[in-house]
Amino acid sequence: MNYLFSLFINYLANFGVPKEISYVVFPILPFCIVACALIFVVLILVLAERKILALFTQRKGPNRVGVWGILQTIADAIKLLCKENIEPNVTDGIFFTLAPLIAFVPVMVCWGIIPFSNEFDFISISTSALLFSVVAIMPVIGILLAGYSSNNKFSLIGSVRAVAQIVSYELPIIFVILSVCILASSLNIKDIILAQVSVYKMFGWYIFPCFLGFVIMFVSSLAELNRCPFDLPEAESELVAGYNTEYSGMRFALFFLGEYAMLFASSAFIAALFLGGFISPFGFYLSEKLFANNILIQIFIYFEQAIWFFLKTFIVVFLIMWVRAVLPRLKSSDLLKFSWKFLLPLSILNFIYICIFKYVVLVGGIK
Amino acid sequence: MTNLLKTMEINLGPQHPSTHGVLRLVLELDGEVIKSCTPIVGYLHRGIEKMAESRSYLQYLPIVDRIDYLGGFFNSYAFCDCIEHIANVEVPEKAQYIRVLCMELNRIASHLLWLGTFMLDLGASSPLFYCFRDRERILHIFEELTGQRMMYNYFTFGGVRWNIPDAILDSISVFVADLPNCIKDYENIITNNPIFISRCKNKGVLSKKTALQYSITGPNLRASGVALDFRKSNPYLVYDKLNFDIAINSECDALARYKVRISELYSSLEIVRQCLDYIRQSNDEVINKTLKPVILNIPDGEYTSSVEAPRGLTSCTVKAGGKNPYRVKWRTGSYYAVQLLPELINNSEIADVMAIFGSLDVILPEVDK
Numbered sequence: 001m002n003y004l005f006s007l008f009i010n011y012l013a014n015f016g017v018p019k020e021i022s023y024v025v026f027p028i029l030p031f032c033i034v035a036c037a038l039i040f041v042v043l044i045l046v047l048a049e050r051k052i053l054a055l056f057t058q059r060k061g062p063n064r065v066g067v068w069g070i071l072q073t074i075a076d077a078i079k080l081l082c083k084e085n086i087e088p089n090v091t092d093g094i095f096f097t098l099a100p101l102i103a104f105v106p107v108m109v110c111w112g113i114i115p116f117s118n119e120f121d122f123i124s125i126s127t128s129a130l131l132f133s134v135v136a137i138m139p140v141i142g143i144l145l146a147g148y149s150s151n152n153k154f155s156l157i158g159s160v161r162a163v164a165q166i167v168s169y170e171l172p173i174i175f176v177i178l179s180v181c182i183l184a185s186s187l188n189i190k191d192i193i194l195a196q197v198s199v200y201k202m203f204g205w206y207i208f209p210c211f212l213g214f215v216i217m218f219v220s221s222l223a224e225l226n227r228c229p230f231d232l233p234e235a236e237s238e239l240v241a242g243y244n245t246e247y248s249g250m251r252f253a254l255f256f257l258g259e260y261a262m263l264f265a266s267s268a269f270i271a272a273l274f275l276g277g278f279i280s281p282f283g284f285y286l287s288e289k290l291f292a293n294n295i296l297i298q299i300f301i302y303f304e305q306a307i308w309f310f311l312k313t314f315i316v317v318f319l320i321m322w323v324r325a326v327l328p329r330l331k332s333s334d335l336l337k338f339s340w341k342f343l344l345p346l347s348i349l350n351f352i353y354i355c356i357f358k359y360v361v362l363v364g365g366i367k
Numbered sequence: 368m369t370n371l372l373k374t375m376e377i378n379l380g381p382q383h384p385s386t387h388g389v390l391r392l393v394l395e396l397d398g399e400v401i402k403s404c405t406p407i408v409g410y411l412h413r414g415i416e417k418m419a420e421s422r423s424y425l426q427y428l429p430i431v432d433r434i435d436y437l438g439g440f441f442n443s444y445a446f447c448d449c450i451e452h453i454a455n456v457e458v459p460e461k462a463q464y465i466r467v468l469c470m471e472l473n474r475i476a477s478h479l480l481w482l483g484t485f486m487l488d489l490g491a492s493s494p495l496f497y498c499f500r501d502r503e504r505i506l507h508i509f510e511e512l513t514g515q516r517m518m519y520n521y522f523t524f525g526g527v528r529w530n531i532p533d534a535i536l537d538s539i540s541v542f543v544a545d546l547p548n549c550i551k552d553y554e555n556i557i558t559n560n561p562i563f564i565s566r567c568k569n570k571g572v573l574s575k576k577t578a579l580q581y582s583i584t585g586p587n588l589r590a591s592g593v594a595l596d597f598r599k600s601n602p603y604l605v606y607d608k609l610n611f612d613i614a615i616n617s618e619c620d621a622l623a624r625y626k627v628r629i630s631e632l633y634s635s636l637e638i639v640r641q642c643l644d645y646i647r648q649s650n651d652e653v654i655n656k657t658l659k660p661v662i663l664n665i666p667d668g669e670y671t672s673s674v675e676a677p678r679g680l681t682s683c684t685v686k687a688g689g690k691n692p693y694r695v696k697w698r699t700g701s702y703y704a705v706q707l708l709p710e711l712i713n714n715s716e717i718a719d720v721m722a723i724f725g726s727l728d729v730i731l732p733e734v735d736k
Binding site for chain 2: 053056057058059153154157228229231232239240324325326327328329330331332333334
């Protein structure tokens with residue numbers, strides 16, 4: 001961020017703006033970037049999901065609004081915005097309105113934590129990996145409130161399922177994150193990514209020593225995101241629409257937006273921990289070759305890093321959508337059993353294995 | 368009072384994504400465990416039995432297709448068969464083969480739709496599209512043959528309305544050759560899927576005794592280990608000349624019902640193949656013109672015709688007299704399956720309701736009539 005920050009201050013200083021004001025105004029810039037990028041990415045994700053599912057089921061998917069259906073999501077979004085905000089009579093008024101916001105805002109914070117390139121990390125603290133995992137489960141409070149305040153039995157069951165599910169799948173995730181942190185000797189996501197730079201190029205990524213962890217993390221993320229096969233909180237064949245049964249219009253759109261933005265954030269987190277985040281798979285950056293003599297090469301590299309990051313994230317997103325196309329839904333009791341009796345012990349074993357691996361191979365404990 | 372505080376009553380339906388229409392289940396939940404279940408039917412009641420009394424036979428014939436919209440041919444056949452028996456009219460053999468061909472194709476279409484919606488109930492969306500893709504081919508064939516996709520009105524008193532053109536026979540043979548590969552595809556993504564098995568294995572166990580007590584018929588009964596298939600036990604039409612197996616499974620659970628229906632797809636294909644061979648080389652009439660449908664006036668009489676429909680035994684009882692039936696009574700398989708629900712889903716979880724209900728293959732128009 002420092003590079004952008006200095007650019008920003010110098011730019012404003014040209015117009016005679018005092019440094020103090022620049023300091024205060026600066027955070028608005030990353031916020032705007034995150035907000036715009038989030039909306040844009042969600043629009044792409046929704047379209048991508050529909051197109052990918054259509055691909056798997058031999059359909060065409062959206063193809064009417066715009067070329068190749070590109071504007072379909074925008075049309076849907078406008079429709080949602082124009083819809084009446086129906087609020088049932090007996091809801092718990094404040095919480096009913098608050099719930100979508102509580103479910104959405106933490107997702108934006110998550111986006112801020114992820115370092116999209118060496119420079120674009122908006123909330124940079126030394127324990128950002130832990131901060132991410134804490135903030136990432138906060139939407140569940142919104143889901144619980146939504147279920148409680150809707151005064152609808154389907155919503156209530158859905159939200160209770162969501163809480164049980166997210167709490168029980170958080171533990172395997174934490175153990176996997178810890179094992180990656182041990183590999184990188186850091187709790188900062190950017191340091192974890194940079195620790196994956198190695199002479200072996202893409203074989204330095206942590207997916208190779210910690211493949212088991214990647215699988216556990218992937219499965220648990222599916223559960224945390226309420227994605228198939230763990231989409232119990234909104235299992236439409238059982239609970240109508242789960243916790244958002246009573247929501248319509250913009251309130252529903254916020255849940256929807258939050259869900260897809262979280263899908264992207266979680267995938268980005270997986271990409272950062274296991275797929276080397278923003279580092280190039282070739283061991284060098286293409287812009288180093290292409291723009292070798294350009295003064296702005298630094299900026300080009302940052303953007304290239306962001307592109308690599310997005311590509312890797314979309315690979316994870318694609319995997320998640322692929323799973324959705326194939327698998328049926330688990331049962332709620334099986335789901336909890338699967339986490340407590342299988343994933344959690346496995347993730348602890350993985351943690352121990354990574355500790356030994358780190359001690360023996362990387363630190364060179366045995367000479 | 369304590370019980371009231373502990374349990375939650377929930378209305379599943381009549382407008383609910385997975386009740387296959389308008390079934391209403393009043394469930395008493397303790398957490399997610401179902402303590403009691405009361406099915407309430409009748410939201411789609413159209414008075415199809417009463418309608419018969421004010422209509423001539425010909426006017427009533429298109430209506431019977433609407434009883435089970437996924438198996439129109441079966442209802443149509445049951446009604447025609449009653450009239451033919453009361454009027455004592457022989458149906459030409461080729462017409463009988465065409466009827467069998469249509470009914471077996473219809474059974475395949477119905478089972479395919481069941482497979483898709485069953486998987487959708489379990490949360491898998493892709494199989495639905497695959498099944499609809501293949502079902503669509505059957506519907507295209509039916510549309511070419513009868514002019515309608517689902518409400519065919521093709522069988523008539525004394526035979527079928529017109530002969531099958533050779534082009535349609537060809538497209539049926541192409542379809543029959545293709546379908547086994549498609550079924551293998553479904554099985555690849557469904558049958559050995561651990562999640563699917565965990566959702567279906569030992570869920571909704573329907574013992575032989577209970578099944579017989581509740582008059583369950585069709586694939587549901589055969590999945591409980593009772594080898595009762597009306598095509599074999601009391602052969603109607605030309606089923607006694609055809610060579611086919613009936614699928615039996617004695618595991619009694621939802622998985623067994625799935626397996627039985629999958630093997631029924633294969634046996635129906637086998638029947639279709641044999642019918643195709645006969646129809647190709649036969650030059651018979653397809654309708655016995657002694658009955659004049661428009662001015663049909665048949666002698667007093669009563670007859671019950673039973674058909675092995677995709678959802679169990681469908682039987683039609685007609686008490687005829689003069690220009691319109693005095694009374695028509697329909698018996699359909701789904702109605703009995705719905706009454707079975709409390710027996711099967713008590714003490715299971717809410718997620719199991721969908722697996723069990725879906726595995727019974729209930730469609731509501733057939734229940735309410």
